Amino acid sequence: MIILLISFLLLWQTSLVPYRAKEDYIVEVRPNFRTRPNTDKGTINWEAHNPQGRDDRARTGGLLPYLVVNVKILNLKAEELRIKCEDNRGTSIFNKKIGKTSSYEIDMGYIDDIKDHITANAYTVYAVTDKRAVLNRIELLIADDGTFLVNGEKRGKF
Numbered sequence: 001m002i003i004l005l006i007s008f009l010l011l012w013q014t015s016l017v018p019y020r021a022k023e024d025y026i027v028e029v030r031p032n033f034r035t036r037p038n039t040d041k042g043t044i045n046w047e048a049h050n051p052q053g054r055d056d057r058a059r060t061g062g063l064l065p066y067l068v069v070n071v072k073i074l075n076l077k078a079e080e081l082r083i084k085c086e087d088n089r090g091t092s093i094f095n096k097k098i099g100k101t102s103s104y105e106i107d108m109g110y111i112d113d114i115k116d117h118i119t120a121n122a123y124t125v126y127a128v129t130d131k132r133a134v135l136n137r138i139e140l141l142i143a144d145d146g147t148f149l150v151n152g153e154k155r156g157k158f
Contacts (some may be wrong), residue, residue, distance in 0.1 A: 020127065020136040022073075027140065029152050031158070033063035034111065065158070067108040069140060071125055076102065080135060082128040089119035105145040106140065111158045114142045138155040 073083065076098060085093040085106060093106060106123050113119045125138040141149040146158040 017126070017137045020138050022151070022153075024075045025138055026070075026072040026074065027138070027155065028072070029148065029156065030070060031111070031140065032068070033064055034066040035062065035109075036064055051092075065111040067111050067142075067158070069106045069108060069116065069123075071104045071138060072125070072154070073098075073102040073104070077127075077135070079129050080127040083125060084128055085123055085125045087124075088122035089120050090112045091120065091138050093123065109141075110140070111142075111146070115124045115144060115146055115158070117144075 041107075074129070079097060082095060082097055083104060084095040085104065087093060094104065095106070104125065106125075108114055108123065109119045109137060114121045121140045121143075122139065127135045129135060139149070139151050142158065143149065148158060149158045
């Protein structure tokens with residue numbers, strides 16, 4: 001019951017944070033290809049297994065599509081002191097003070113894993129004040145069909 005209440009409050013709080021204005025940021029998609037690291041045949045990764053018990057991802061060879069996204073913040077406001085990023089699983093990706101650089105890299109991972117929900121498929125970048133109040137957000141989402149959305153606006157498809 002408590003977990004349900006906390007998750008409801010988090011969803012309610014997130015919906016109240018406005019999107020950052022479109023002219024105040026640039027999202028640059030940098031897809032490339034990487035080989036998946038070899039896994040030890042003696043270990044089992046339960047997240048990567050399908051119901052039949054076969055680990056199809058461990059056997060794929062060659063280069064696989066991999067996604068890295070750069071978010072550049074423009075027109076910083078005086079009250080914005082930190083930029084933080086979280087994925088849809090609640091993991092903090094970074095929490096940095098705004099300094100000389102205003103470009104932040106988000107390593108999303110293998111595109112097939114993102115679309116299959118093996119890894120996170122949504123990332124939110126927040127602008128935070130010195131009192132930890134969230135001013136605005138930028139949402140990056142890859143839907144099940146591969147559509148890439150930034151703040152609900154379609155930006156492409158993988």
